[in-house]
Amino acid sequence: MNESVGERPAISVVNLRVSYGEREILHGISFDVRRAETVVILGGSGSGKSTLLRTLVGLERPSGGEVWIKGVNIAEASDDELDEIRKKMGVSFQGGALFGSMTVGENVALPLREHTRLEESTIEIMVRIKLEQVGLASFEDFMPSQLSGGMKKRAAVARALAMDPEILFFDEPSAGLDPIIAAGIDELILSLKKAYAISMVVVTHELASAFLIADRMLLIDRGDIIAIGTSQELAASANARVRQFLDRVPEPQVEDELNYLQMLTGDRERKS
Amino acid sequence: MKTERIAALPDRVGLETMKGLAYVGGLARLAGESAYITFMGPFRGQRLRPQRAFHQAMAVGVQAVPIVSLISFFVGLIMALQSAYELRRLGAIQFVAEAVAISIVRELGPLITAIIVIGRSGSAFAAEIGTMKVTEEVDALKTMALRPVAFLVAPKFLAMLVMVPCLTIWADFMGVMGGCLFGVAGANFTFTSYLQATRDALFLRDIFTGLVKSALFSLVITAVGCQEGFSTGAGAEEVGRSTTAAVVTSIFMVIVVDLVFTALFYVTNRG
Numbered sequence: 437m438n439e440s441v442g443e444r445p446a447i448s449v450v451n452l453r454v455s456y457g458e459r460e461i462l463h464g465i466s467f468d469v470r471r472a473e474t475v476v477i478l479g480g481s482g483s484g485k486s487t488l489l490r491t492l493v494g495l496e497r498p499s500g501g502e503v504w505i506k507g508v509n510i511a512e513a514s515d516d517e518l519d520e521i522r523k524k525m526g527v528s529f530q531g532g533a534l535f536g537s538m539t540v541g542e543n544v545a546l547p548l549r550e551h552t553r554l555e556e557s558t559i560e561i562m563v564r565i566k567l568e569q570v571g572l573a574s575f576e577d578f579m580p581s582q583l584s585g586g587m588k589k590r591a592a593v594a595r596a597l598a599m600d601p602e603i604l605f606f607d608e609p610s611a612g613l614d615p616i617i618a619a620g621i622d623e624l625i626l627s628l629k630k631a632y633a634i635s636m637v638v639v640t641h642e643l644a645s646a647f648l649i650a651d652r653m654l655l656i657d658r659g660d661i662i663a664i665g666t667s668q669e670l671a672a673s674a675n676a677r678v679r680q681f682l683d684r685v686p687e688p689q690v691e692d693e694l695n696y697l698q699m700l701t702g703d704r705e706r707k708s
Numbered sequence: 709m710k711t712e713r714i715a716a717l718p719d720r721v722g723l724e725t726m727k728g729l730a731y732v733g734g735l736a737r738l739a740g741e742s743a744y745i746t747f748m749g750p751f752r753g754q755r756l757r758p759q760r761a762f763h764q765a766m767a768v769g770v771q772a773v774p775i776v777s778l779i780s781f782f783v784g785l786i787m788a789l790q791s792a793y794e795l796r797r798l799g800a801i802q803f804v805a806e807a808v809a810i811s812i813v814r815e816l817g818p819l820i821t822a823i824i825v826i827g828r829s830g831s832a833f834a835a836e837i838g839t840m841k842v843t844e845e846v847d848a849l850k851t852m853a854l855r856p857v858a859f860l861v862a863p864k865f866l867a868m869l870v871m872v873p874c875l876t877i878w879a880d881f882m883g884v885m886g887g888c889l890f891g892v893a894g895a896n897f898t899f900t901s902y903l904q905a906t907r908d909a910l911f912l913r914d915i916f917t918g919l920v921k922s923a924l925f926s927l928v929i930t931a932v933g934c935q936e937g938f939s940t941g942a943g944a945e946e947v948g949r950s951t952t953a954a955v956v957t958s959i960f961m962v963i964v965v966d967l968v969f970t971a972l973f974y975v976t977n978r979g
Contacts, residue, residue, distance in 0.1 A: 493851050519853040526851075533848035536839075547852045595852075605851075 444507070446471050446603055446635035447492065452511075453500035454484075454491050461487045463659045464501060469603075472633040474625070476646040479639075479656035480681065488656065489607055489639045493527050494518045505603070523551055525603040526596025530611055532588035534580035534595070540567070541576035544595045551599065566594040569631070570624060586617035593624065604628070606638040610645050618645065625649050643682065647671075655681060735931035742862040749858070761863035768829045768864075769871030773878065775828070780812070780820050780879035784886025787811050792895060801895045805905035808887030813910060817880040818918045819966060822925040825872055826958040830933040833864055834954035837937025838947040846938070861934045865927070872926035873919045880918065917973050924969065925962050932958045 445468040454462040461484045469475045479485035490496045492503060498511045505521055513521070534543045544563045548554060554562075567573055570590040580588060589609060596604055609625065610618035622645045629636065629649070640646055646653055647667045654664040655678055663670055663678045671682065679685075791807035837860060840846045849856050884906050891897035897905070936954035940946045 490847075495847055495850060515855075519855075522851055522853040527848065529844045529848055531843055533844040535845055535848075536843075547854075550852070550854055 443471065445469060446473070446505070447637070448504040449492075449501070450504070451501040452488075452491065452498055452503060454487050454496055455499040456487075460499070461659055462491070462498075465656070465659075465661045466501075467654055467661060467664060469635050469637060471635055474629055474636040474638065474649055474651045476650035476653045477637065477639045477656060478641060478643070478646055478653055478681070480641060483656045484659040485639050485641075485656045486607065489605060489637065492637065493525065493605055494522065523547075523599055524601055525605065526593075526599065526601035527605045528589065528592045528596045528607065528609065530608045532580065532585075532592040534588060534591055536580055538580075539576065540572065540578050540580065540583070540591045540594075543580070543591065544598050547595070547598045562598070563594075566597050567591070569597065569628075570594045571620075584617075586613050586620060589613070589621055590624065593628075597628075601634060603635045603637065606636065606640075608640055609638060610640065610642050618642070621645075622648050643684075657681070731935075734935050735928070738857065738861055738931050738934055739865065739927055741857050742865040745855075745858045745862045746866055757859070757863050760859075761866040764863050764867035765871050767832070768825065768867050769875055772824060772828055772871075772875060776821055776824055776875050776879050777882045779824060780817060780882040781886040781889075783816055783820055784808055784812055784883030785889055786886075787816065787883070788887040788890035788895075792890065802897075802905070804895050805887065805891055805897065805902050806909035808891075809884060809906040809909040810914065812883035812887070813880045813914050813918050815918075815966075815970070817883055818876050818922040818925060819962070820883075821872060821876045821879045821922060822929065822962045823959065825868070825875065825926070826929050826955055826962070829868070830929040830958045831951045831955050833930065833933030834936040834940075834950045835947055836860075837934055838940035838950040841938065841940045842942060842944065842947060856938070861930070864934065865930050868926040868930045869923060872929075873922045876918060876922035877915075880915070913977075917969075921966060921969050924965050928961045928965055929958050932961060 447469040449468070450466050451464045452462055452466070453460060453464050465488070467475075477485045477488060487496060491498055492505075494510050494513075501511065502509045503511050506524065508517055508521055510518055510521060534540070535546070538546065541560075541563050544566050545559050548559045548562060552559075563576065564573065567576060570593050572587060572590050572594060575583070575587065575591070580591065583591060593606075606625070609621045613621065625636065625638065626649055628634070636649075638646075638649060650667055652664065652666055653670050654661050655670065656662070657677050663673050663675055665673075670678065673679065673682075787808045788804055791811075792801055792804050795801050795803055795807065837846070837856075840849075840860070846856050846860075849859055884903075887906075888897070888899065888902045891902040891905075892899055933954045936950040936957065940950045
């Protein structure tokens with residue numbers, strides 16, 4: 437990679453390993469996210485891409501390796517250090533994860549109320565600005581349950597933007613949305629990219645939106661990065677697994693006969 | 709086969725014991741962390757959330773008043789009827805006020821209140837936090853640099869610690885009133901003479917031990933409800949499981965705490 441010397445990347449992942457109990461999900465992956473760059477993390481279900489995102493935002497502790505954000509290795513950071521970094525990042529969760537007991541406006545205002553000492557009137561104006569940016573002006577007093585799936589995601593983006601983050605994370609922004617609404621979310625991400633110089637990390641398995649929004653992409657397969665590069669580089673890749681993913685070829689159904697026989701006749705692990 | 713199982717028995721007993729201890733340790737950690745946030749937090753420049761605690765106190769305490777009143781009134785009445793059944797044979801029906809007062813204030817008031825609070829609030833805590841876990845709201849809190857314990861648990865502890873003893877006092881009062889109904893209707897008491905008899909029967913110590921117990925119950929109920937909420941796995945059915953577990957475990961632990969402290973009060977009183 438041709439990293440320009442002197443400029444610190446927004447996120448630097450070095451040989452990252454994450455395990456759930458005995459099972460290792462990510463087997464030592466390394467990559468950088470540069471400033472103001474949009475990186476799309478592609479991968480199939482169970483590839484470890486969601487685990488990677490959860491680790492980057494500090495929800496999972498890695499079992500090895502380093503994750504450097506703003507000069508702190510969050511793999512070893514204390515809770516207080518982690519919180520300081522988190523104030524400078526925004527996360528948009530898959531289902532929105534808006535607080536059901538608060539209105540949309542209160543949801544967006546929450547980080548401002550908790551972390552800043554701004555006047556209530558200022559917070560109100562900021563909430564309106566953020567909601568307007570995601571196309572939800574005048575929805576301030578709605579409860580999350582009154583919003584459609586796409587609107588919830590927009591509201592979640594507004595909340596993620598509330599603290600003017602330096603890094604924005606998206607978990608499956610277009611999952612569960614119809615193509616038109618999903619295109620709208622892609623549009624929103626592109627407009628944010630233009631409006632702010634923030635780094636974005638988007639986890640998705642939607643190829644179309646990935647190619648639309650990404651500056652660079654990385655493809656994760658079974659816990660390893662199998663391709664990294666710009667959309668052109670990825671589209672030109674000759675790697676078999678990359679091609680399979682991009683050309684949407686189903687997994688071949690080769691069953692070892694012996695394994696099959698064993699599966700049918702084998703003893704189940706006896707449970708107490 | 710059989711010998712294997714018998715041989716494995718100490719292992720399993722040990723494992724279950726460790727699990728039980730770990731569970732109680734988890735409860736203590738939640739309570740300790742909440743206490744730290746509530747009492748030490750302000751000195752470290754962290755913000756308290758009185759309006760959240762107030763909101764919880766309304767839900768836990770004020771809204772429970774009707775049901776607590778009704779049930780403890782009935783329990784008082786039942787206690788009066790039951791003890792009168794025996795006392796009448798001894799020709800000592802005038803002691804019914806004493807019997808009701810002591811059983812309600814020392815034992816049933818705190819216990820009935822705790823069980824109602826478990827049903828109303830302990831289960832609600834587990835369901836609320838469990839749902840937030842399932843919908844990633846707990847994760848969202850963390851990524852917004854808000855501590856779930858500070859944000860969700862500490863206000864509940866504060867609200868419960870204040871409201872459950874208050875409810876208990878009210879339940880004591882309503883229980884005595886229930887007994888009074890029987891006393892006036894079936895045991896030749898007047899309203900005033902019944903209250904007089906109740907007052908003579910009670911020591912301040914009786915009310916005080918009841919309140920100490922109810923404060924402990926409130927801590928147990930909150931800790932179990934929140935812990936079960938946080939241990940919710942993925943999926944809506946898990947929320948149901950946590951809610952059930954919260955209720956069953958809370959009732960069990962409240963009874964255990966009750967037993968331990970009643971025994972303790974008994975021993976210290978005698979000495």
